[in-house]
Amino acid sequence: MTPINENFGKLPGSYLFSTVAKKVAAYAAAHPEAKIIRLGIGDVTQPLVPAVIKALHAAVDEMGRAETFRGYAPDLGYSFLREAIAENDFKARGCDISSDEIFVSDGAKSDSANIQELFGADAVIAVCDPVYPVYVDSNAMAGRCGEYDTEAGRWTRVIYMPTTAENGFVPELPKETPDLIYLCSPNNPTGTALRKNELQKFVDYANEVGAVILFDAAYEAYIEEADVPHSIYECEGAKTCAIELRSFSKNAGFTGLRLGFTVVPKELVRGGASLHAMWARRHGTKFNGAPYIVQRAGLAVYTPEGKAEIREQIAAYKKNAAIIRDGLTAAGYTVFGGVNSPYLWLKTPEGMSSWEFFDWLLETVHIVGTPGSGFGPSGEGYFRLTAFGSLENSVEAMERIRKARV
Amino acid sequence: MTPINENFGKLPGSYLFSTVAKKVAAYAAAHPEAKIIRLGIGDVTQPLVPAVIKALHAAVDEMGRAETFRGYAPDLGYSFLREAIAENDFKARGCDISSDEIFVSDGAKSDSANIQELFGADAVIAVCDPVYPVYVDSNAMAGRCGEYDTEAGRWTRVIYMPTTAENGFVPELPKETPDLIYLCSPNNPTGTALRKNELQKFVDYANEVGAVILFDAAYEAYIEEADVPHSIYECEGAKTCAIELRSFSKNAGFTGLRLGFTVVPKELVRGGASLHAMWARRHGTKFNGAPYIVQRAGLAVYTPEGKAEIREQIAAYKKNAAIIRDGLTAAGYTVFGGVNSPYLWLKTPEGMSSWEFFDWLLETVHIVGTPGSGFGPSGEGYFRLTAFGSLENSVEAMERIRKARV
Numbered sequence: 001m002t003p004i005n006e007n008f009g010k011l012p013g014s015y016l017f018s019t020v021a022k023k024v025a026a027y028a029a030a031h032p033e034a035k036i037i038r039l040g041i042g043d044v045t046q047p048l049v050p051a052v053i054k055a056l057h058a059a060v061d062e063m064g065r066a067e068t069f070r071g072y073a074p075d076l077g078y079s080f081l082r083e084a085i086a087e088n089d090f091k092a093r094g095c096d097i098s099s100d101e102i103f104v105s106d107g108a109k110s111d112s113a114n115i116q117e118l119f120g121a122d123a124v125i126a127v128c129d130p131v132y133p134v135y136v137d138s139n140a141m142a143g144r145c146g147e148y149d150t151e152a153g154r155w156t157r158v159i160y161m162p163t164t165a166e167n168g169f170v171p172e173l174p175k176e177t178p179d180l181i182y183l184c185s186p187n188n189p190t191g192t193a194l195r196k197n198e199l200q201k202f203v204d205y206a207n208e209v210g211a212v213i214l215f216d217a218a219y220e221a222y223i224e225e226a227d228v229p230h231s232i233y234e235c236e237g238a239k240t241c242a243i244e245l246r247s248f249s250k251n252a253g254f255t256g257l258r259l260g261f262t263v264v265p266k267e268l269v270r271g272g273a274s275l276h277a278m279w280a281r282r283h284g285t286k287f288n289g290a291p292y293i294v295q296r297a298g299l300a301v302y303t304p305e306g307k308a309e310i311r312e313q314i315a316a317y318k319k320n321a322a323i324i325r326d327g328l329t330a331a332g333y334t335v336f337g338g339v340n341s342p343y344l345w346l347k348t349p350e351g352m353s354s355w356e357f358f359d360w361l362l363e364t365v366h367i368v369g370t371p372g373s374g375f376g377p378s379g380e381g382y383f384r385l386t387a388f389g390s391l392e393n394s395v396e397a398m399e400r401i402r403k404a405r406v
Numbered sequence: 407m408t409p410i411n412e413n414f415g416k417l418p419g420s421y422l423f424s425t426v427a428k429k430v431a432a433y434a435a436a437h438p439e440a441k442i443i444r445l446g447i448g449d450v451t452q453p454l455v456p457a458v459i460k461a462l463h464a465a466v467d468e469m470g471r472a473e474t475f476r477g478y479a480p481d482l483g484y485s486f487l488r489e490a491i492a493e494n495d496f497k498a499r500g501c502d503i504s505s506d507e508i509f510v511s512d513g514a515k516s517d518s519a520n521i522q523e524l525f526g527a528d529a530v531i532a533v534c535d536p537v538y539p540v541y542v543d544s545n546a547m548a549g550r551c552g553e554y555d556t557e558a559g560r561w562t563r564v565i566y567m568p569t570t571a572e573n574g575f576v577p578e579l580p581k582e583t584p585d586l587i588y589l590c591s592p593n594n595p596t597g598t599a600l601r602k603n604e605l606q607k608f609v610d611y612a613n614e615v616g617a618v619i620l621f622d623a624a625y626e627a628y629i630e631e632a633d634v635p636h637s638i639y640e641c642e643g644a645k646t647c648a649i650e651l652r653s654f655s656k657n658a659g660f661t662g663l664r665l666g667f668t669v670v671p672k673e674l675v676r677g678g679a680s681l682h683a684m685w686a687r688r689h690g691t692k693f694n695g696a697p698y699i700v701q702r703a704g705l706a707v708y709t710p711e712g713k714a715e716i717r718e719q720i721a722a723y724k725k726n727a728a729i730i731r732d733g734l735t736a737a738g739y740t741v742f743g744g745v746n747s748p749y750l751w752l753k754t755p756e757g758m759s760s761w762e763f764f765d766w767l768l769e770t771v772h773i774v775g776t777p778g779s780g781f782g783p784s785g786e787g788y789f790r791l792t793a794f795g796s797l798e799n800s801v802e803a804m805e806r807i808r809k810a811r812v
Contacts, residue, residue: 001616002585003526004677008684018481018690043477053470056699057463063662064459071449071661074426106512106664106694113692117547120409137691141523179408208407255477256469256698258512271410278414284424285543286519288512291700292662293462 007143012150015022016133016374017041023358024368031366037393037400039324039385040368042342044253046316048297049309052252055300059293073289076280077104077261081295084302085261089246097231101276103283104298106290108218108247112182113138115214115243115262115285116202118278119180126159126178128171130189130372132216135182153377162378163190165347169336170198176304177209183232184216185221189375189384190345191337193228199235199362206241212270213242218260221251221314223340250342252301252310259290259298317342319395321387326382327398328385332396342387345372357383365400413549418556421541422780423447429764430774437772443799443806445730445791446774448594448748450659452722454703455715458658459595461706465699478696483510483667487701490708491667495652501639507671507682508687510704512696514624514653517545520692521620521649521668524684525586532565532584534577536595536778536785538622541588548568559783568784570597571753575742576604583615589638590622592629595781595790596751597743599634605641612647618676619648624666627657627720629746645671649681656748658707658716665696723748726800727793733804734791748793751778756773763789771806 013019020040028036048056062068076082082099090097105111113134116125125139136158139145146157148304154160158180161171169192174181183202186193195200206213215232223230232238244263248254264276290298321338328335334347348357354371361367361383372382387394419425434442454462464684482488488505500783511517519540522531531545542564545551552563560566566582567577575598589608592599597613600608612619629636638644650669654660664700672683696704706712727744734741740753748777754763760777767773767789778788793800 002618002676003529004679004681004684005526007523007678008524008687009679011687041478045472045477046477047472047475048469050470053466056466056469060459060462060466063454063462064456066451066453067453067663069453071451071659072447073662109690109694118411118414120411121549123409134691141688141691143527212408253477255694256479257477258694258697270408273410273413273415275410278410280412281417282547285540285547286516288515288661288664291664291697293699294697 005141007141010148011137011140012043012148016370019374020368020370023224024362027362029033034366036366036368037389037397039389039393039397040370042250042386042388043255044250044388044391046253048253048257049306051300051303051306051309052297055296056293059296063293067242070292073292073295075284075289076294077102077290078295081298084299088302090231090233093230093234095231096239097233097263097265101263103262103264104258104290104295105287106258107249108245109134111262112214112216112245112284115245115279116142116144116180117282118275119212123177123178123179124157124159124247125182126161126174127182127376128163128187129160129377130163130375130382131182132184132188133375135214153373153380160376160378163187164378165336170194173201173205178211180249181206181211182216183213184218185226186219186341187406188219189343189370189372189379191341191343192224192345193225193340195227196229196234198230199232203232203235203238203241207237210270211241212268212275213238214245215242216245218245218247219250219341221310222244222318222342223339224318228340233263239267241268243268248298248301251314252312254297254301257294259294259296267305272393316391317387320389320391323391323394323398324385324387326402331398338387344385344387346383346385348372348381348383354380354383365397365404367397367400411547413547416554417543417546418554422776426774426776430768432808433602433768438542440772442772442774443795443803444774445795445799445803446776448656448794449617449661450656450794452659452719453794454659454663455711455712455719457706457712457715458703460698463704465702469699476698479698479701481690481694481695482697483508484698484701487704490590490705494708496637496639498634499640501637502645503639503669503671507669509668509670509685510696510701511662511666511668511693513655514622514651515540517666517668518622518651520688521651521685522548522550523688524681525618528566530563530582531586532580533588533782534569534593535566535783536569536781536788537588538590538594539781541620557788559779566782566784568618569593571742573807576600577608579611582688582739584617587617587619588613588622589619590624592625592634592747595624595749595776595785597747597776598751599629599631599746601633602635604641605635605638609638609641609644609647613643616676617647617749618674618681619644620651621648622651624651625656625747626652627716628748630723630724631746633696636745639669645673647674649674654704654707657720658718663700663703665700722797723793726795726797729797729800729804730791730793733807737804737808743794750791750793752789752791752810754778754787754789760786771803771810773803773806
């Protein structure tokens with residue numbers, strides 16, 4: 001009888017956002033009159049900007065003519081896009097990353113789930129706690145996380161780095177030595193960001209112990225404070241210890257279009273092997289490129305029109321973030337994040353658990369958020385709201401919350 | 407020091423098509439005057455059909471308006487597409503597959519590489535020999551294939567099922583019992599197809615020994631003979647032993663657009679676990695859906711206009727196949743396939759090895775094909791040509807081959 005991957009059976013419940021979606025669907029079905037405001041999942045709501053729409057139409061037309069039709073894309077992405085990324089996201093910030101160190105993909109979720117394939121089955125991972133669930137779940141599926149302790153809400157073979165109000169949301173260096181360190185800054189879910197000196201400490205540590213940092217910079221477009229690095233390659237020595245994951249989802253609203261990229265520097269070598277060569281092999285063998293039309297849309301993000309339009313879009317989400325932050329504060333909540341990030345992270349009131357607050361918020365004011373405990377044990381007692389709704393909904397949500405204290 | 411995945415180091419050379427591409431690029435650079443005809447990689451050349459282009463433009467417009475903008479797609483695909491697939495590809499053929507057994511993805515290459523994650527690290531795979539390299543390489547990366555014996559061109563822990571002229575390209579049931587059986591029909595690379603009774607034998611065998619068949623039907627649109635099944639679910643009992651992989655690449659020219667799907671029947675259970683639930687979890691955790699606009703394009707394939715336009719496109723490729731088949735036969739080659747398939751599989755002449763013939767063909771008549779040995783040890787002495795070029799190129803290629811015998 002075919003042996004199955006027993007690690008799947010160890011995963012607790014279902015994927016966090018699937019559970020949230022099911023709960024909301026059930027509530028909506030039972031209460032069709034409730035006007036639900038969704039500030040839960042980190043999905044954008046503004047339409048794609050005109051420069052991107054124009055590029056998509058043009059690329060679609062190319063696909064409809066024999067002379068300009070494109071079949072399989074180059075394994076690692078079209079060079080027009082890789083060059084624009086290298087120039088705008090790295091060289092312009094003084095980071096020495098070349099276009100052939102950039103691997104275009106269908107999004108940062110896939111990449112952040114797949115990148116663990118490059119490492120040994122016995123590699124020990126360290127994650128911030130709370131954390132975006134994909135890092136841990138993808139490693140758990142590969143058998144790297146040990147067993148799940150339901151009571152503690154922890155895996156037995158994962159190093160958790162608490163990232164809470166107590167340490168100002170700056171994780172301490174782990175006591176046990178990890179092989180892989182997942183960092184996300186600006187962070188999902190806490191909405192906080194690491195300063196350059198704080199990130200540099202991790203880079204120095206990784207180089208010292210030979211660990212690899214998997215740096216998720218999906219939210220870099222929301223950074224406004226000067227001492228918060230947009231790329232880990234702004235830190236000295238990062239090219240010998242860090243892989244960076246990037247997304248077009250949150251900076252340009254590509255959640256439904258799917259585009260991301262991963263930077264694997266050529267200098268990054270472990271066990272005598274080039275991780276760059278390994279990722280190139282993985283990409284070439286198990287993936288067939290992002291759609292040509294979507295890569296063209298990605299290029300439009302880097303044009304002067306695209307940049308200007310996207311700046312406006314992000315400004316609108318950041319305005320929502322400020323409204324939510326101020327609204328929650330005025331309503332007496334303790335709230336973090338929302339400055340360099342589209343995420344707000346609040347302490348649940350009156351000692352409610354994260355899921356209790358989820359239910360209360362959904363049932364009382366018909367607002368959907370994400371329970372902090374879904375992101376890890378140290379997320380218990382916290383709750384995430386996102387600024388990706390409309391201005392009207394953000395304002396109304398705060399109105400409702402102000403009126404209906406727990 | 408971070409342990410790496412040592413299995414990557416066991417992979418022989420680079421991915422087959424990357425090697426071919428590099429050889430051709432080097433030849434083209436050295437001989438800029440050579441008019442190279444590419445009949446190597448299985449990539450389409452005709453533009454997307456008007457119904458698909460129209461659907462893409464309409465969906466792009468939707469993405470540009472707030473009221474119709476779509477963010478993250480449902481994990482498993484939009485129901486409009488899943489329902490069209492269930493109706494047209496399965497129910498219309500008498501296969502009892504429901505829309506929620508269909509998982510939409512970014513293509514059959516990703517799915518056929520990722521599907522092995524559901525199975526234990528000790529699962530033993532059986533593949534046809536020769537075979538599409540992704541099945542073996544993805545399992546080798548996961549450590550399931552043992553060691554690669556360079557001399558024999560074989561992995562030590564893979565069951566090879568020779569599929570050659572000697573057995574009429576119908577593999578025998580393996581002598582050792584496998585856990586996973588990869589079958590592709592119409593077959594890549596041999597261009598041959600299994601009859602219903604031949605496929606039924608595998609289904610009965612898998613049910614008997616508890617194995618799972620991974621059935622790749624990417625080329626089903628090319629089937630013209632009545633007794634060749636389009637889906638494995640045309641065979642009795644397949645729902646308890648088979649997963650089917652499908653693509654929009656070859657039937658609708660989506661190689662550069664990226665869309666595919668996998669069918670995992672709910673009745674398929676191994677080790678007490680539902681493979682359907684496991685694949686749903688895998689999809690939800692490690693993938694974020696195919697682009698909305700591409701799923702809309704997929705739906706257009708099932709409209710009356712889309713169906714008519716695509717039928718014409720496939721007819722054109724099949725005409726090429728007939729021209730190549732006839733041309734090779736007239737030139738004295740022994741050739742297989744090309745009837746239910748866009749692939750032609752020929753015996754290399756004069757005892758040349760597959761790579762010797764590759765070089766000869768490139769250097770003498772500037773035609774690119776794919777060496778049979780790249781698909782497995784029993785592919786040695788064979789060579790693959792594809793019908794995906796233009797009519798003019800197919801005709802000219804045969805002209806050149808006729809004039810220049812080895």
